[in-house]
Amino acid sequence: MTNVLKAIKGMNDILPGSVPRKDKLPDSALWQWFETTVRSVLGRYGYQYLLTPIVEPTALFVRGLGEVTDIVEKEMYSFTDAMNGDQLTLRPEATAGIVRAMVEHNALYNGPLRLWTLGPMFRHERPQKGRYRQFNQLDVEALGFAGPDVDAELILMVRRLWQELGLVVGQHVRLELNSLGQPTERQAHREALIAYFEAHAEQLDEDARRRLHSNPLRILDTKNPALQALVEAAPSLMDFLGAETLGHFNAVRAALDAAGLAYRINPRLVRGMDYYNLTVFEWVTDHLGSQGTVCGGGRYDGLFEQLGGKPTPAVGFGLGIERLLLLIQELALPVPAVSPTAYAVVADPASLPQVLVTLEALRAAGIAVQMHASGGGIKAQFKKADASGAAFALVFGADELAQGMVAVKPLRDAAAAQSLKPLADVATWAHELRNA
Template sequence: MALITKKIKGTEDVLPKESYRWQFIENVMREESGKFGFKEIRTPVFEHTELFARGVGQTTDVVQKEMYTFDTKGGESVTLRPEGTAGAARAVLEHALENEGLPIKASYFVSCYRYEKPQAGRLREFHQFGLEEYGTQSPVADAELICAAQSIFDRLQIQQLRLEINSIGCPECRAEYHKALKEYFEGYKDELCDTCLSRLEKNPMRILDCKSPICSKIAEGAPKITDYLCEECEEHFKSVQRYLDSAGVKYTVNPTIVRGLDYYTKTVFEFVTDCIGAQGTVCGGGRYDGLIEELGGKHLPSLGFAMGLERLLMVMDKQGIEIPDFSECNLYIATMGESAKEKAFELAMTLRESSMTVETDVVGRGLRAQMKYADKIGAKYSMVLGDNELEQKKAVIKNMNSGKQTTVRLDENFLEDFIIMETTDEDSSDIALGLQKDE
């Protein structure tokens, strides 16, 4: 029988056998960002379209080409979020979170949607982890944010990752830079792609981010933003570098980084790798001091970053980084007969109340098939219950790796016996490993 439908192009399923990988890196991100004082925020998957048009920017590829936008039955234009910052900023503004004290530090896990040609590392539905900070213009915050990202990569043991930083200035000094860029690119109007020709009038900095080989080659000779920074922006950028130096964070200054969204000001940065091909940016962010004002609020300097979970997992796979699976089954209870099933259910619930993972047969398999299933799910221990075990009120628990067998009582002492058995078993393994190391 043919399937009625399959997943939509550009989307992926995270299957049960893979979900522990996502959970592991998500837990690392929560723990590391928590050390820096960030707390989770959750926002709707769709917003009014004008939020992204104003926040992300009318001249960006995201707004012009990639957003999933539709009209509701009430005639409102809404858009599936293409990124996480605009929604978080809207929530901060709408709920007046600045009244709770500054700075506001928020973290998020979001699914995002962009209509792009699917390829390795680029999907139409993808997932991001992000940090957002509101209410500080200090360069210390910039450096601290970058250090938070670095701590996550260090905890995940990711190598071959380089940090590139830049400053794209404030609106005042950037106006002079725009004039210089426009004058430069005017000399190449006949060679620029159609998209960049439109950018030339609206936002010439966007040409620096064009992926066309011809435009990229032309952009190599363009003026550098770092030569046009005002005194305040230049000092801010130097301060960020000093704080990164004091933290021992290695970086390079890359004057071509402009990021893909219009709300950025001053500091921008990317963590980049060459090990997964063209889509090598696994984390990008910076400062966006005018975003809250653009959305209708008072001046509230802000900054943040987002990292793609799919790309991060690709990097870890490419580098052979093993992700531990802590969801192993502690015990599988195989049964023979209805009375044994009832007892197995009771014992399983007892162990589960102590935060152990326990499974027993729920599909009516025979004993041999149950044991095959226990092996398939990687059960650490197995136990068989039948009439004899119930009569004697004792059963044998088997270590599925070593084959070692231990007898436990099937009464109120079962939990205690199991914990003692498991602890003794682990201690024995540790001793054995120690002897091997000594030898």
């Protein structure tokens, strides 16, 4: 076994729950349930699905995210295309690629769009629980909408998703909110920050000193405990916001208040990309240790123009799927089982052609049926049927088949009686199975 190839560190296989594993990562059934829930919730809000490439030009992220962000400086998987020398990058996030696609295809010509996508992202960082080199993200964007109403609707949509996943707002997750203002307001704040941190330069760590003149706002997001007191006393952006910006922020707050959604204003909430303005938000939890942010986003009205498009208002969020599913596991929330409706027990392999015809008819009628394969005794097959989680066993015995029948045995209700069903009229009793 010494020559067995293994997955790259920080890049994980998502396996069925029937496959034993030591790392306790969410199984594929949990993923399927999450994706089904997402499609249902987002569909109710009018969001449409799209896909963008996993590989994009490196310049897209340098220009879109900012040269002095952690992602661009330290975390991107970038390489040179051997065919033509192009600089390419495995996408570290989805928003820049979606905006690139909108600009390239003039996708907003007929008006604003609500969009979502789901898939793998890549960041070269130290793997730990809830933080991986290949991670999957749900990304949701409302493009072409300038008002605070869409900001609020987007946040409330996340609350709706939490509710349908079984998470309790205020107990399992909570909302933090801030406004990053507009560029002129941030510039005034930036100058005040530089002056403040220059006056306390001896207290800054190496990372903060490096960012002092290039991106001082990112110092506020430091994870260094030794800098927390200094950061807390730094000039607040809120003191530099004008009437129009505060009006937008207060309108978002008023909508959330009216909807009964509690939140905390966090003036140090800055997010990790340079493209944000006005509303920013994070949904955080105390149940995952240091990896407390499970969803975050905000408004980024300047990104379209930054990437060569026309000025276009936009707001969106990203949700780390692995981290969220780990939270659901940590809280032991109830998750619907993914099980077949019926399990086919085949007494004699010679009857397989007749069995398969019946099973195909059931599947055509919308019934999920798992067939026992590769032989085995009846007792062993019933054991497998029970382990499958199926509600019924379909017993294709010699006596039943001779009568043109199949025995339907309830597996989850000991008081329910076994019955015979005609093979020639599958559609009729398929309806009974579906509604049992």
